[in-house]
Amino acid sequence: MRQYSLVIISLFILAASISSSQAQSFQGPRADIDQILEKANAFSQAFIRGDHDAMTALYTVDAKIFPGKADIIEGHEAIRERWKLPKGQKILFHKITPREINILDDHAYDYGYYVGQTQLEDGKQVSWKGKYVIVWKKIEGEWKMYLDIWNRVE
């Protein structure tokens, strides 16, 4: 009987910890949330394809990105250049997991984690994990990233 209780308690703790680590809070109209989730996924897929035009189109024309060890980078042309990888490198995997999306009329903010894997010129594969905050703007019905800042978890 004691063992049975321990199993129940363990399962309860496990379930609580899983639900806590995956906790997501999405506030706002479902259509807006869904579109932002689609755009985040489209960013990852374009990054994997090396499609810099598709990546750039997900930003407002006056967007700012905040890469580490660099100045604030502003506007489509500069953003497109920034997302070009060093020669011989390739993104093998990229996934964004929002923890919160909050729609505020025609703005939204969103934060969470991302994971990725890069193949280097010598064939080595390196994995990375980071966290981000994005401020979105709705431009003629389309959600686009206006501010995009991130840094590494490890």
Add this chain to the structure above:
Amino acid sequence: MRQYSLVIISLFILAASISSSQAQSFQGPRADIDQILEKANAFSQAFIRGDHDAMTALYTVDAKIFPGKADIIEGHEAIRERWKLPKGQKILFHKITPREINILDDHAYDYGYYVGQTQLEDGKQVSWKGKYVIVWKKIEGEWKMYLDIWNRVE
């Protein structure tokens, strides 16, 4: 005459570069903008004093901060711990320069640059410069940081 023109042109370029590097866009009620500017300054002053309670009080109770090489840190207790410096270190200088503040009813976003100087245990002084994005929430008339993410420029 040619020298005179060169001076005029140089002054013009200087003025343009100053106004560009200091360009600030503040949108929203003046009282809200002013309070956010005051809070940003209060953060710097508390950081210099080593006043972790005052720093923590500038965040919502459910705030999240995003330091480099760390997980997302959430809530007052964890945030207070994170702002404690390694033994023997002291902040000599800290200044936040917002480039844009946009008030969206009871939320706001803000991005810009920060500079600071730390004195290490051996007396050495190191300067640093970074960029940040903050999402603010207005709680009972008080603007508080809800999301605070940054990374280094150099």
